[in-house]
Amino acid sequence: MKRIGYYCLMLLAFASCSRSPQPMEALYPVQGYTDLSQEKVKLSSLFAEYRLIPLETNDSSLIGGRGNKVLQRDSSFYIESENTILSFDNDGHFISRFDKRGSGPEDYIDISDFDVVSSSEGKTELWLSGAGGIKVYDALSGAFIRGVLSGSYVHQFQYVNDSTLLFVDSGDEVFHVCDLTGKERFRYFKKDLANSIHKFNQFFFCRGKICYQLGNTLEAIVYDPDADACSLQPILPAEGNVLTLQVSRDYYDKYGYLEQDKKLMENYVMLSVVRTVRGGAVFEWIAPGMEYGLSFCSSDKCHTIPFSAIDNDICETDDNRFLATLTCCESDNDSVLLFQVPDKGDGENNFSLLEAVCKDMQFN
Incomplete structure (x- = not known):
């Protein structure tokens, strides 16, 4: 796991709760998720249906940077590209480019996180967080609506409802619950x-609750x-050499900040992403040696497949x-997983999106 490139590194993290947590059952109480299936499977067989969506490339829509965050909202795609937001329609045709970087009260300095929110007034709003707190714009016209938490550096946030906003900063206590005006x-x-x-999408929903995965560990807030309360809860039961908060702390104490990641990568399996889907969840893992795997979990069963056992019969990429x-x-459809497929041409075209509809999380 690299902290620069694929993941956003900010000098922030988490140790103990301001309210003492009680031991709780895992959000997904399944066993055997580290048991790897070495049987070869076709990529297409993992999904109920799928489609490739090439994103239009022109001077205005060219996507820059690496590891771009992509959100699917109401059949449109929004992509962060070097502190701008590009939007595309359901077929990948370019719609607009949003860029209001600057030092004015209606401008933003940088983008650490973003979301597209349907407000109670029926508007589609673009929310951006960064050095100036959170700025809210009309997603269609680009007009500035309001600022929230001005003066704070907001690393990540999650709109919950008309009365609640969650956000993460680098203060002494990092997870905040406030109203939409920023009143904590x-x-x-x-x-x-x-x-x-810090990763692009650490928030996920589970049975009506909003969860925030702590790094690449098995725990979540x-x-x-x-x-209107928080707790610390395991995402999955601890199993094998899967990374936990305590292991990470032990390695920090032993090796220090700069060497900690390297040593953990040599010895532990890391939970890199959680996606809630209908009837269960999909997890992605990184094991020692940079070996990747996917787990498809129902309420009581789990099927884990290493990338090396997947025969890619969907798109032209060698890796x-x-x-x-x-x-x-991230998609607002809980049946859909999204992946970025690199351009196979001269490298001057945008990537494509693979939109894959999950099967029901039931296993025979």
Whole structure:
């Protein structure tokens, strides 16, 4: 796992909670998820259906940078490209480029996270976070609507409903629950440099609760909107040599910040992404030696397939690691997984998107 490139590194992480957590059952209480199936499978057989969507390339729509975050919202695609947001329609045709970088009160300095939100007034809003807090714009016209949390550096955030916003910063207690004006109700979880990884999509939903995965570990902060309360909860039961918060802290104490990641990668399996899908979840793993795998989990069963056992019969690419871009891509359809497929031509075209509809998470 690299902290520069595929993942966004910010000097932030987590250690202990401001409210003492009680032991809780895992969000997905399945066993055997580290048992690898070495039987060769076709990529197409993992999905109920799929389609490749080439993204239009022109002077305005060219996507820059690496590991671009992609959101699918209401059949449109929004892509962060070097501190701008590009939008494409359902077939990959370019729609617009949003760029209001600057130092004015209606401008933004940088983009650390973004989302596209349907407001209670029926508007589609573009939310951007970074050095100036959160800026909210009309996603269609680009007009500035309001600022939230001005003066803060907001690393990541999650719109919950008309009364609740979650965000992560680098203060002493890093997880915050506030209203949409930025008025804080409470904060949770103390920062810890031992667990400092930030990724594109660490928030996920599980049975009506909003979860925030802590780095590449098995633990998550779980926010319950009904109780307006947070808890620390395992995503999966601890198994084998899968990374936990405590292991990460132990390695930090032993090797220090700069060497910690290297040593962990040599010895531990890391949970790099969680995607909730209908009837279960999809997990992506990185094992020692940079070996990747996918787990398809129902409520009581799990099937884990290493990338090396997948025969790519869908798209023209020689490296199955394009499947690892699941960590960058998110859909508002809980049946859909998205992947970025690299251009096979001269390298001057945008990547394509692989939109894959999951099968029901039931295994015979």
